[in-house]
Amino acid sequence: MAPKSFLLTEQLATYLLDHSAPLDPIERSLIATTAELGGVAGMQIAPEQGRFMGLLASLLGARTALEIGTFTGYSALQLVRGMGPGSTLTCLDVSEEWTSIGRAHWERAGISDQIELLLGPALSSLETLPADQRFDLIFIDADKPNYLAYYEAVVPRLNQGGVLLVDNVLWHGQITDPSDTSEHTVAIRHFNDHVAADPRTESTILPIGDGLTMVRLARS
Ligand SMILES: C[S@@+](CC[C@H](N)C(=O)[O-])C[C@H]1O[C@@H](n2cnc3c(N)ncnc32)[C@H](O)[C@@H]1O
Structure with missing residues (x-):
């Protein structure tokens, strides 16, 4: 079948x-402040996402919700605003510098009390969460070589009816270039194969x- 996407x-x-809900001043400030960081700003998810x-x-x-890879807090802002008052988001990241930009904007948005930020390698932080803690929504967007380990750690933490989202899985189109054998591309390829074949999920x-x-637990 010919692809319909481009x-x-x-x-x-x-x-x-221009045809989506407009960005408010806090979102614009967060995007602009992140852009001042230079090339790393490309890590921020796109506004339409x-x-x-x-x-x-x-x-x-x-x-x-649980987020692995928070950076300057833009995706966290979207998730908490989407979930609304009284909801909670646990954020995992290693960078005090980048997440401090997020904290300042979460404060301005009046949602900082809904966010728990755990600084440190995400695999270690995940181990500190209560064994029975589950989430309605999980977003993986951190270091690619650990994607598979993150997936295995969080699938058991997904509530029935919940959704797991994982970013960058087409890796700028490099995913289908067989000559690209770099660590990140290979890790994401391996991850995508693993998820597609996982009988526990759809x-x-x-x-x-x-x-x-986008992943959910398979219906039994
Ligand atoms: C692509 S960015 C996240 C972007 C963010 N979701 C957003 O939309 O703005 C990846 C983040 O993962 C973090 N990171 C990298 N390795 C990590 C690790 N081992 N544990 C936790 N966070 C890590 C980086 O510090 C960075 O902030």
């Missing part, structure tokens, strides 16, 4: 944003942003 041009990306994730959180009626890859996998 890469977004700058014009289409602008059009798409943020809108999608916020809407999904709302549609799911999610009350609890999943699909959405061509949003850099590729977003």
Whole structure:
């Protein structure tokens, strides 16, 4: 079948944003402050992906979420706003510097009391969570070589009816280039194969942003 999706041009990306809920001053400030960091700003999810994730959180009626890879807090802002008042988000990241930008904006948005930020390697932080703690929504967006380990750690923590999202699974299109054998590309390829073959879950890859996998527990 011929593909129906295509890469977004700058014009289409602008059009798409112009026809979505407008970014508010806090979102604009967070995007601008992140841009001042230089090239690393490319790690921030795209605004249209943020809108999608916020809407999904709302549609799911999610009350609890877990994020692995918070950076400057943009995706966290979208998730908490989507879930609404009284919901909680646990954020895992290694960077005090980057997450401090997030903290300042969460404060301005009035959602900082809904977010628990655990600084340190995410695999270690995950081990500190109560063994029976589960989440309605989980977002993986940290170091790619650990994707598989994160997946294995969080699938048992997903509530029935909940959703796990995983970012960058098309890896700028490098995923289908057989000559690319770099560590990150190989790790994501291995991860995608693993998820597609996992009988515990149902999943699909959405061509949003850099590729977003959406997973739920298989219906029994
Ligand atoms: C792609 S960025 C996350 C972007 C963020 N979700 C957003 O939309 O702005 C990846 C983040 O993972 C963090 N990270 C990298 N290795 C990590 C590890 N082993 N444990 C926890 N966080 C890690 C980095 O510090 C970085 O902030």
